[in-house]
Amino acid sequence: MKMNPDLRLTVTLRLLDGEGQRRFGPGVAALLEQVQTQKSLRAAAGSMGMAYSKAWRIIRNAEEALDCRLLESTIGGKHGGGAVLTAEAEGLLESYQALQREVEACAREGFAVRFGAFRKGE
Amino acid sequence: MKMNPDLRLTVTLRLLDGEGQRRFGPGVAALLEQVQTQKSLRAAAGSMGMAYSKAWRIIRNAEEALDCRLLESTIGGKHGGGAVLTAEAEGLLESYQALQREVEACAREGFAVRFGAFRKGE
Numbered sequence: 001m002k003m004n005p006d007l008r009l010t011v012t013l014r015l016l017d018g019e020g021q022r023r024f025g026p027g028v029a030a031l032l033e034q035v036q037t038q039k040s041l042r043a044a045a046g047s048m049g050m051a052y053s054k055a056w057r058i059i060r061n062a063e064e065a066l067d068c069r070l071l072e073s074t075i076g077g078k079h080g081g082g083a084v085l086t087a088e089a090e091g092l093l094e095s096y097q098a099l100q101r102e103v104e105a106c107a108r109e110g111f112a113v114r115f116g117a118f119r120k121g122e
Numbered sequence: 123m124k125m126n127p128d129l130r131l132t133v134t135l136r137l138l139d140g141e142g143q144r145r146f147g148p149g150v151a152a153l154l155e156q157v158q159t160q161k162s163l164r165a166a167a168g169s170m171g172m173a174y175s176k177a178w179r180i181i182r183n184a185e186e187a188l189d190c191r192l193l194e195s196t197i198g199g200k201h202g203g204g205a206v207l208t209a210e211a212e213g214l215l216e217s218y219q220a221l222q223r224e225v226e227a228c229a230r231e232g233f234a235v236r237f238g239a240f241r242k243g244e
Contacts, residue, residue, distance in 0.1 A: 006140035007187060011133065013229065018128035065129060095236040099229070106228035107135065107221070114217040 009111045011104050013096070015065070023065035024096070028058055032070065032085060032093045040082045041071060066092065131233045133226050135218070137187070145187035146218070150180055154192065154207060154215045163193060163205045188214065 014025035034044035045055035063070050070089035074082035085093065136147035156166035167177035185192050192211035196204035207215065 007137045007145060010136045010138055011225065012136070014132045014134070015129045016132055023129060099232045099236045102232045103133065103225060103229045107225045110221045110224045114221045
């Protein structure tokens with residue numbers, strides 16, 4: 001069996017609530033990263049080709065599960081003022097990113113061991 | 123920040139091809155597991171509430187990427203004879219399941235370390 005050498009392993013980490021609903025994962029993380037750069041939820045959503053209402057729902061959904069605010073308004077005015085991450089969101093995002101890196105390293109190692117035989121055409 | 127204690131971490135492992143298309147992951151794995159039990163792709167698809175044509179496409183898609191057959195017919199007749207996993211598919215599924223268990227253990231450990239603070243209401 002010769003596995004296509006182009007194949008690569010990806011790892012997705014998600015936080016689910018008691019009912020199995022997705023509350024935090026790559027989508028929220030990417031959105032928070034974009035807010036860090038764009039300093040605005042509207043701009044962050046736009047840069048991801050996502051409707052503002054959807055972005056807002058994703059953030060609220062995570063905030064509810066985590067029981068904390070993730071964004072704070074920087075101008076607060078009408079016409080969608082800017083937004084930045086709260087200290088909690090910064091910490092959470094950093095933890096998620098670090099966990100992602102760690103788990104990926106672990107998965108890569110296991111993949112080489114477990115799937116090495118398939119890739120060598122055993 | 124007191125994270126909802128109901129939140130749990132899930133890990134999804136997927137094999138993507140060079141174009142980023144999903145080729146092997148929890149869907150194919152679950153389908154193969156069902157074929158192991160049901161001895162038929164049609165019955166396996168049915169038990170997952172999946173159309174037979176979709177199940178067949180999922181299997182073909184993985185077979186193409188892995189460059190090997192995953193299923194073999196047991197009766198081969200018309201009206202959807204039975205199917206069992208090839209030796210390659212058995213090995214692949216076992217490797218995937220083992221990798222999943224290992225990576226989950228690694229993720230659980232990292233989650234406790236990285237997210238412990240959030241959960242204790244720091």
